[in-house]
Amino acid sequence: MGGGDGRDLRRYGADMDAGHAADQHGRAPDEAPDEAQATPPVTAPPVTASRATPGRRWASVVGGAVVAALGAVLALRPFSSLAVLVAVVVTGLVVAGVVDLVASSRAARGTPAGTPAAGARLRPVRGLLFLATAAVVLAWPEVTVRVLALVLAGALVADGALDLLAARAARGSARAEAVLGGVAGLLVGVLAFAWPDVTVLVVAVLFGARLVLLGVRAVVAGVRGSTDPLLRPVRSEPRGGWRRVSGAAAGAALALALALVSVGIHRAAPTPDAFYDPPADVPAEPGRLLRSEPFTSAEIPSGADAWRILYTTTRDEDVPAVASGLVVVPTHADGPVPVVAWAHGTTGTASGCAPSVLDDGLAAGAMFVQDDVLAAGWALVATDYVGLGTEGPHPYLVGQAEGRSVLDAVRAARELDVGLADRTVVWGHSQGGHAALWTGVLAPGYAPDVPLDGVAALAPAADLPxxxxxxxxxxxxxxxxxxxxxxxxxxxxxxxxxxxxxxxxxxxxxxxxxxxxxxxxxxxxxxxxxxxxxxxxxxxxxxxxxxxxxxENVPSGPVDAPVLVAQGAADGLVLPAAQAGYVRARCAAGYAVDYRLYDGRTHVALVEADSPLVPDLLAWTTDRFADDPAADTCASVPGR
Incomplete structure (x- = not known):
């Protein structure tokens, strides 16, 4: 217990600083040396924190507070502006780099002989990495958010790699903490490359949190009068080491979970197959059927047959294009089948966003009542529009291209020879409502062979500004x-x-x-x-x-067919006041409109199966196919 000349106590201190390494004779630290042949142990004292002068203490407190404030700005407001983001990130990188370089020089002066110094040698490398990253951001011409994001992602990957290298020189909890921290850094950096738009959010928040931690440590060190390194040192058994290991383990587990979620999300992204590739020879004439094949989906009710189709159409200025779509027909139709041409709501603008590509494509485009359409004895012809499924770009809210896709889908569907009648009513919701109105405007001049019996625009994106x-x-x-x-x-x-x-x-x-x-x-x-x-x-x-x-893309031209505009009174996306203003302008121009407002219905809820609009829409469409007169409610539009 208390015997000997103090060598056991000094050896314990040396062992701690040497990372529990074996002594120069190869014995484990807890082995007692042979008294006759023992070599005097290393007597250098353990590294301790040096005391700071009052000036350094105040500098540490003030500097730490500034750094913590910068980190808070970065973490809490990563989207404030590019200039603020760059300034805060560069400042943080410079401060972190300088602190690491200063800490490494102090560690080198205070490291006793025999202490594993690999961790200390990596400290200036980390500091130089941060300074080099700051220089790259500043020197990059017209730095963009993407450049900033990718540079920070690279810095995180390199920082994680340095942690893993430093772990080789550590022991016990310090090694575990370094390994877990390195793994977490690598994973977050890789995720930042995989999700470039959230790189700014994730990296800025993480880097901001790092700056906050750095600043708080500087303030604490200044208050205590210590000049301990402000960044985490890699040493054998730091006080509370296993608590920090638990935190590092939680961070690594979170990074791993995010990585697994990322892989799953990427693999679930919809991708068109070879069906959507146009053939080598594409006719210049719009509305020609290029390809068809049977289509099966849980959304196709029993008693109906479905096909997906590829057909020719045009963009603005008669530029040829190829589009895709779906055709769904009652199996046992009695005579020619009237057509409901469906223009879907917003599904996205990427190629994989076509309803015929998506697993639940009809619902994605806000078609929830296909069973009712088919039960009424009508066929459903649903265009994907140009650029969804087929080669882009997709003309989102560009009226002429949308309307032409609808009309040419009906033309192409007739070539399937499935008994479609020359009677067509267009339905469309949201983006599709915009497309439906443009279909009505374009039909007489662009496709006189597709006469329209009616146009139903449901919460249409009509007033684009x-x-x-x-x-x-x-x-x-x-x-x-x-x-x-x-x-x-x-x-x-x-x-x-x-x-x-x-x-x-x-x-x-x-x-x-x-x-x-x-x-x-x-x-x-x-x-x-x-x-x-x-x-x-x-x-x-x-x-x-x-x-x-x-x-230019507001559907303001004449529509020869009867027009129904339906709007949810609780719609927060397409505002009822804006819709009423659009209808008033149509009425003032001398066009008849049947305008109906549905209390309590939001944007999508307006067209869901339980909406009071559904029976009204089915009855209105039945009247159109029966050539019954259409109502004109212009006199009762709000604001007139």
């Missing part, structure tokens, strides 16, 4: 705004992406536009849209060339 202006106030509205601005800047050369999307949101917009509303990965887009602390727009979006193109 009002819709775009409202998206900034709608939870999740940034996703629809991303679809719109991505499509318009792709299709219209005079609409510049950089003019309308602020720098800090450009990466998010591009990545959001690459995802479908029905795929699991949309939760990433939804999450980022909900945490945006300001709109994605750079200034007022309803101005300049974008405003002109939006107005």
């Amino acid at each position: 009002a819709l775009v202006e409202n998206l900034a106030t709608v939870p999740g509205g940034a996703m629809f705004a991303a679809y719109a601005i991505d499509a318009y800047t792709t299709l219209y050369p005079d609409v510049a992406f950089e003019e309308y999307v602020r720098p800090g949101a450009r990466l998010l917009v591009r990545e959001t536009a690459s995802r479908c509303l029905a795929e699991p990965g949309v939760v990433v887009s939804l999450g980022t849209s909900l945490v945006l602390d300001k709109p994605l727009w750079h200034g007022d979006p309803t101005r300049g060339a974008f405003q002109e193109r939006l107005l």
Whole structure:
């Protein structure tokens, strides 16, 4: 217990600093040396914290508070602006790098002979990594959010690798902590590369949290009067080491869970198969059937046959294109079958977002009553539009291309020879309501061989400037705004992406536009849209060339067929006031409109199977096929 000359106590201190290494004779630390041949043990004292001067203490406290504040800004407001993001990140990188370099020099001066110094030698490498990352961000010409995100992701990967290298020189809980921290850093860095739009969110928040921790440690060190290294040292058994190991293990487990979720989400992204590839020889004539095959899905009711089709159509200015769609016909129809041409609501703008590609494509496009359509003895012809399933870009809320896709789908469906009648009523919801109205405008001139008996526009995106202006106030509205601005800047050369999307949101917009509303990965887009602390727009979006193109795509031309416009009174996306304004303008121009408002119904709930609209829509369509007179409710439109 108390015998000897103190060698056991000194040897214990040396063992702690040497990471429990064997002594120079190869004996384990707990083996007593032979008294006759014992070599005097290392007598250098353990490394202890040196005391700071008052000036250094205040500098540590003030500097730490500043660093912690910068980290809080970065973690809590990662989307404030690109300039703020760059400034905070660069400042944090420089501070972290300097602290690591200073800490490594102190560690080198205070490390006794025989102490494993691999961990200490990696400290300046880490410091230089942070400083080099800051230099890259500053030196990159016209640094973008994507550049910043990828640079930080690379820094996280390198930081994790350094932790794993440093673990070789550590013992006990310090080694476990370094391994777990390194694994977590690598996984988060890889995830940052895999999900570039959430890199800003995840990396900024994680890096911000690191800065907060660094700042708090600096403040604590200053208050205590210590000059201990501010970043986590790799040593044998730090005080509370196993508690930190538990935290590192939780972080690694979270990173692993995120990695597994990421793999599952990526694998679940819808992808068109070879059916959607156009043949080598494509006729120039629109509405020609190129390919068809039987289609099976849980959404196709019994007593019906279905096919997916590939057909020719045109974009604006008669540019040839190829589109796809579905044709569903009652199995035992008695005579020619009238057609309900369905224009689906927003599913996304990427190629995989076609309803005929998605597992529940009809529901994804807000068609919930196909059973009722078929039970009424009607066929359903549902276009995917150009660019969904087939080669893009998809003309989201671009009226002419949408309307032509609807009309040419009906033409192509007739070539299936499944007994379709020359009677057609168009239904469309949301984006599809916009397409349905444009179908009515275009039909007489573009497709006189497809006479329309009626056009039913359900919560249509008709007043486009009002819709775009409202998206900034709608939870999740940034996703629809991303679809719109991505499509318009792709299709219209005079609409510049950089003019309308602020720098800090450009990466998010591009990545959001690459995802479908029905795929699991949309939760990433939804999450980022909900945490945006300001709109994605750079200034007022309803101005300049974008405003002109939006107005150009408002369906304001004459429609020869009877028109029904249905609107939910509780719709927060397509506002009832804007819809009523659109209908009033139609009425003032001398066009008859049957306008119906449904109390308590939101945007999608308006067309769900239990909506009071459904029986009204079925009865209205029956009247159209029977050539009964259509109602005109212009006199009772709100605001007239």
